[in-house]
Amino acid sequence: MFALRQCRLVALTTALLSFGVYGLNISDEDLKKQGWSAEVEGGLSYSTGNTDQSSMRFRGAFDYFWADWRHFLKAEANSTKRDGKNSAERYRGSYKADRDWTDVDYTFGLVTYENDRFNGLEDLFTLVGGWGHRFFPADSMELYTEAGPGYRWNNSPDSTDSEAILRGASQFDWTISDNSSFRQVVTFESGESNVISRAETSLTTSIVGQLALKVSVSMTHQTKPEVDNSGVAKKKLDTISGVTLLYRY
Template sequence: MSLSLFSLCSFPTHADLWSPLDDEYSDEELSRRGFAGSVEVGLNNSTGNTETTSYRSRIEVDHFMIGWRNNYAFESDFKKDDESTSQERYKFTLKTQREWNDLEYTFGLADYENDRFNGLRDLITVSAGYGWRAWQADIAYLDLEAGPGYRRNDVEKDQREFISRLAAKLEWQISDTATFAEVFSSEIGQENTITRSDTSLSASLIGQMLLKLSFSFVHQTNPINDDGLFDETLETLDTRTSLTLLYRF
């Protein structure tokens, strides 16, 4: 016997981060709107020979001011099979962005992540840099970012290093009912390089109901074990695939 529930509730948002649809809003309109955000929740529960409970959640809020944008996000992933937890991850993100013109901006970014199963325990990352809209069309855009940063992993072991961060975001309105998005980042350090990718495809079903398929991965060149030591026997790649129903209003 199994029960599954996937849902997403979205408040009117600034086109889901740097969308070409942003152009329809003036600075005065964005300042008046103030806040926008979205909430995403996916749940799954199965009983019988195997009892499995899993969920994925994400909360995101944007704060708009003339020439500025602040983004706050929280996401979590959890999975438990019978009495054993096989996935547990929490991540908080704060980003502030100063837009200098239609194509260029500078940013400051702070992340906190705790993942029990891939060595990213109490991972704190801060970075700043330059962003550039490298390409924009009526139905698509590409943003690129680069800058220096600093990373501290596992407070008890106190592993620290300076990093260089590269990032990109592509969004493409394939048709009136389908959107493709890719978010990529790589934090390059001397001891460990952490690369992340999130690829998604969403399509309208009926009215405001959409179906979203996403695939994410985290790759580390030198993952650490529970003792805080780099371990060559550990897998360097962790992946996650999600299928959710989305409702927008």
């Protein structure tokens, strides 16, 4: 039963990728020469004893150029089962396109979908457009910042809020060496009913060829999370830690 569940999760994630937030670690020039780039990562864990727990994490990303725009497609699935019951489950998919106007300035459009019934973000759609700027504090470092207005639809059973939002984001990339890199991504979406902030910090180390090991910590924070059926507000902060294998194409 668990294996069947995992297959369904992977199938859903693959479907998200097929129709299409951040770009992969490849320059515009190299991507144009190569045509496209992709990453796939995944990890499984299982523990027994006082608590039977199994976890699965899968993520895929695709990056390409078309009509002077750089396009990013990304999808991920996270699932944790404790003592035979799901204790965490999240699916996310996004599509982003941006176009450079100078060496450091660009415009972008972003569409995201998220389904996480354990923290109240079920059928959450977001549409955003705005302006981005790149900084280069060192030869081995890049910092991206973005801001823009958007709209958010939350179609969960307990909430049908739809509201205008302001979104801000930053991404810091540091190439530590030829074999290792550091990345930190921080985003916030501020609306009248809720402010959703996310952060992910990761360290990637090459193993052999295109295969790498990735260690990451992801956090999602809400200022006004939903209230469950018993009248108790859900926790404001959710954290996911992962150790995955990553393959680059």
